[in-house]
Amino acid sequence: MEQTPAVELRHVTKRFGKVVANDHVNLTIRRGEILSLLGENGSGKTTLMNMLAGIYFPDEGEILINGTPVTIASPKDAFDNGIGMIHQHFKLVDVFTAAENVTLGTDDAKLDLRQVADHINEICQKYGFVIDPMKKVYDMSVSEKQTVEIIKVLYRGADILILDEPTAVLTPQETDRLFDVMRNMKADGKAMIIITHKLHEVMDVSDRVAVLRKGEYIGDVATKDTNPQKLTDMMVGRAVKLNINRPEPVNTTPRLEVRNLTVYDALGVKRLDNVNFTALGGEILGIAGIAGSGQKELLEAVAGLQPMAEGASITYRSIGSEDKGIQLVGMTPMQIKRAGVSLAFVPEDRLGMGLVGTMGMTDNMLLRSYRKGVSPFADRKAPKKLAxxxxxxxxxxxxxxxxPVRRLSGGNVQKVLVGREIAQEPSVLMTAYAVRGLDINTSYTIYNLLTEQKMKNVAVIYVGEDLDVLLELADRILVLCGGQVSGIVDARTTTKEEVGLLMTKFQKGGDKTI
Amino acid sequence: MITFVQISQLLQSAIVFGTVIMFGALGEILTQKSGNLNLGVPGIMYLGGIAGLAAAYAYEMNTANPIGFVSLIISFVAAFAASALGGLIYSFLTITLRANQNVTGLTLTIFGAGLANLFGGMLNAMAGGVGQISIRTTSSAYRLSISNVVSLGPFASIFLSYGFMAYLAIVIAVGLFFFLGKSRTGLNLRAVGENPGTADAAGINVTRYKYVATCVGAGISGLGGLYYTMDYIKGTWTTDSTIEALGWLAVALVIFATWRPLNAIWGAYLFGVLYWLYLYIPGLTRSSQEIFKMLPYVVTIVVLLRVSMRKKREDQPPASLGLSYFREER
Incomplete structure (x- = not known):
């Protein structure tokens, strides 16, 4: 006999401006089941779940809870329907204890923290958590904070739990413990959805897998009937023809030689592990990888923004003086600039690292040139002309x-940033997610600009998330996986499947990174 | 050698002085717990002072036989309401219109001082004579203390020779302590000041909490101004900037008390002792007196240094103090 699903989504669609984040998605979640929601970055997993949690409201379609259509317009509506979402970014008050955080905003008549603590201990015992209800959040490890978040939704009586990339911040041991708890909750009849893009975790914990690709629902399979290879195929899909203009590279010469690059983050976690590659002038080197595989650290290390472990070497050769290599390791961005290195960087965080949002185009151009000249006053004419x-x-x-550039659309902001960086006539141009959030036309403008730079013998490094674009824009693709280079392939001959497999190559074993 | 009488005098003047700034600081603690940094405390104390004075003056002038208690109620309500209105202006600008909190607060200080001195000057002019208004009935109602009724020994008079507002300040401090630490509403308020995004997600109405805390907080701060005009300078008005100086001391006291209402009680009296200490140090000149009046600010800096070095999270200001909250900017 078929039980009524705990949650059923029918033809749910969500658009942000022109971008369709979810396109007529159908999805069911049953009680006593763990469903993995799998998909690449930007495939609409989080958006879809946010509609269940009351953060976004669907443009079309309906949501049924236990067979009854409901309207979820706010997080409170979600609670009332028994839905609890554990977000990637914890929503906790640091100076409060676990108990205070759990009781915050509930309807309990009086504030009796003893009673709250008792209730928390009951929940802990039932599902196998360990937490001290009187511990302050700022004293907690990431895993403990996550536990508090989960207890928060259970305390409110949620029986449908959504976990948005819960393992991203956990060590393997903590992940195992979380999965044990999830299995206990499953045995208790709760419905659970876990968003992840780590395939081995999908295989490990879930009963069923639903795959999203570019906002579309691809299908679902029982975990026992599938394997990582099949799931990767579902995730990346068939190659799509984009017809990006890609001339053959001419006169390629080494511009940037990266050797033995290892980077640890502030918490001592290895973000890059012995990375070696050479970026050639006259080609576009694509960098692929699941989000957080070390892309950001790689670009920032080259730009002089990341401390590196001993033994790293980054040699730079500018256009016209290829025989003279400059060692970038150990230099600050200002020293790199003074040494005559012409390096342009279009960072992921456009308005944070790239531009000053409240200033206009002219002033943002000035940021690159304010040190020029000997006059105590900045030259405003040249930046204005450039703008x-x-x-x-x-x-x-x-x-x-x-x-103010902050008030321009995403595409225009990116044009300002790319325009400014290209105007420096760089020898190396690094871009991170250069077309994220841009419409098709603007994206092609950016592709053409990058290709133009490539033909000027610039080494272009393009960090991207859309494999179709990487396959047609880049000449070679370097694949990062867990901070390591899992392969460098020829973009003209490789396939989407090959790159997809390289992206998840090392995940079974040393899975310390995001 | 300092005598017992001198110590007793010092403590009594310190408590009177401390009461003024304790009101200011308690109101500001409540405001800041909601995440609003209201630097308009001096201006709000001006508003409270002048509103209470004007209301009492109007009552005494228009009544043949003014009753002290009635005048007390009228002036008290007027002072609280005028100050809360100052808080409402601040709330509207910073919460609804998202104006910068520092700029708004400083503007409110300038505005309150100007407005109060304008009306204070007018009242003094109206009073004619020596150019100094005096509302004897109201002021004596405020200053009525047990020592007026019963004769007390020198020791008891250290504690019992004040008007009711000196005790009201302590009651408010203790009440605030229980409200913030033990009640659900207080917990919600602290969550708003620490992390409004989290409070919002938990279903707490962030805007309402900020408005109410800021307006009530301003009302309490304004009582400091009322106590100053009614008790400290005995129902008169002088257009000097003493209230402003006291207002800034109240802000310093908030930091000194590390946002804890109970600390504000003894902190206020300590500031009072330090402020008046120069009267009991022999051989000071007019200029070296000022060094002693500076001591409250010095100890505030010392506390700030100590707190920053110990890095204890409980001693820190509310995490989102001074920041506007927009739900869309998640």
Whole structure:
């Protein structure tokens, strides 16, 4: 006999402007089941779950809880329907104890922390958590904080739990413990959805896998009937023709030689593990990998923004003086600039690291040139001219060059940033997620700009998340997996499947990173 | 050698002085716990002082036989309401219109001082004579203490020779301690000041909490101004900037007390002792007196240093103090 599903989504669609994040998604979740929601970055997993949690409201479609159609307009509605979501970014008050955080905003008449603590201990015992209800959150490890988040939703009586990449911040041991708890909750009849892109975890914990790709629902399979290879195929899908103009590289010469690059983050976790590669002038080197595999650290290390472990070497050779290598390791960004290194960097965080949001185009151009000249006053004429040129050539839509860039659309912000960086006539151009959030036309403008730079014998490094684009734009693709280079392949001959497999190659064993 | 009488005098003047800034600080603690850094405390104390004075003056002028108790209630309500209105202006600007909190607070200080001195000057002019208004009935109602009724020994008078507001300040401090630490509403309020995004997600109405805490907090701060005009300077008005100086001391006291209402009680009296200490140190000149008046600020800096070095999270200001909250900017 078929039981009524705990949750059923029918034709749920969500758009952000022109971008369709979820396109008529159908999904069912049953009681006593763990469902993995699998998909690449930007495939719409979190958006879909946020609609269940009351953060977003669907544009179309309906949501049924226990067979009854419901409207979930706020997080409170979600609670009332027994849905609890554990977000990637914890929502906890640091100076409060676990008990205070758990009781915050509940309808209990009076504040009796003893009673709350007792209730927490009951929940802990039932599902196998360990937490001290009187411990302050700022004294807790990441895993303990996550435990508090889970107890928070259980305390409110949730029986449908959504966990958004819960293992991203956990050690393997903590992950195992979390999975044990999840199995206990499953045995208790709770419905659970876990968002992850780690395939071995999917195989380990879930009963069923649902796959999303670019906002579309691809299908679901029972975990026991599938394997990582099949899941990867579902996740990345068939190659799509994009017809990006890709001329053959000419006169390739080494521009950037990275050797033995290892980076630890502030917490001592290895983010890059002995990375070696050479970026050639005259080609686009694509960098693929699941989010958080070390892409950010790699670019920042080259730009002089990341401390590196001993033994790293980054040699730079500028256009025209290839015989003279400059060692970048140990230099600050300012020293790198003074040494005559022409390095352009389009960071992922455009308005945080790239541009000053409240300033206009002219002033943002000035940021790159304010040290030029000997006059105590900054030269504003050249930046203004540059701003006007960028505005004209890249067709930036803005009321004027002094209009705050923060208020431009994402695509225009990116044009300003890329325009400024290219105007430096770089020898090496690094871009991180250069087309994220941009519409098709702007994306092609950016592709063409990068290709233009490549033909000027610049070494272009393109960190991307869309494999279709990488396969057609790049000349070679370097694949990062867990901070290691899992392969460097020729983009013209490789397949999507090959790159997809390289992206998850090392995950079975040393899975310390995100 | 300092005598017992001198110590007794010092403590009594310290308690009167401390009561003014304790009101200011308690109101500001409540405000800051909601995440609003209201630097308008001096201005709000001005508003409270002048509103209470004007209300009492109007009552005494228009009544043949003014009753002290009635005048007390009228002026008390007027002072609280005018100060809360100052808090409402601040709330509207910073919470609804998301204006910068520091700028808004400083503006409120300038505005309150100007407005109060304008009306204070007018009241003094209206009073004619020596150009100094005096509301004897109301002021004596405020200053009525047990020592007026019963004769007390020198020791008991250290504790019992004040008007009711000196005790009200302590009651508010203790009440605030229980409210913030033990009640659900207090827990919610602290969550708003620490992490409004989390509070919002937990279903707490962030805007309402901020508005109410800021307006009530301003009302309490304003009582400091009322106590100053009614008790400290005995129902008169002087257009000097003493209230402003006391207002900044109240802000310093919030930091000194590390946002704890109970610390504000003894902190306020300590500030009072330090402020008046120069009267009991022999051989000071007019200029070296000022060094002693500076001591409250010095100890505040020392506390700030100690707190920063110990890095204890409980001693820190509310985490989102001074920041506006937009739900869309998640």
């Amino acid at each position: 006007e040129d960028v505005l004209k050539e890249l067709e930036v839509v803005t009321p004027s060059v002094s209009f």
